[in-house]
Amino acid sequence: MTGIFLRSAGIRIPNKNLRELPRATLIYGAGEMGVRILQEIRRTGERYVVAYADKSKSLHGQVIMGLKVHSPEQIKRLVARNDIKVIILAIPHARHRERRAVIKELEKFHLEVLVLPDYEDVASGHIN
Secondary structure, three states: OOHHHHHOOOOOOOOOOOOOOOOOEEEEOOOHHHHHHHHHHHHHHOEEEEEEEEOOOOOOOOOOEEEEEEHHHHHHHHHHHHHOOOOEOOOOOOOOOHHHHHHHHHOOOOOEEEEEHHHHHHHHHOOO
């Protein structure tokens, strides 16, 4: 199922060794889908994930699979400090309105934002 989400967000996972440095990436969403994406990215080595960002205050400061979870307010600092080029939005349970608000907020960083589809779209057949 993770493969469906990654392909629909435009994330290619090649099965080859890359000689160039992977692109620094932040995962927005430290839940189950964020963890699955991190596992897949680490398996392929295509990207280098720097950290998670999540709006859930109970997660702030925690370390999940070796990555610290930060509040969304810290994204600007993380981008500058780590030369982040890509943000993967991994909040499949969020309502469309909430997802649009997060995307609008992320647009101000002028980075590539990859959006994973929500579970409703996949279950209803809107995403192949």
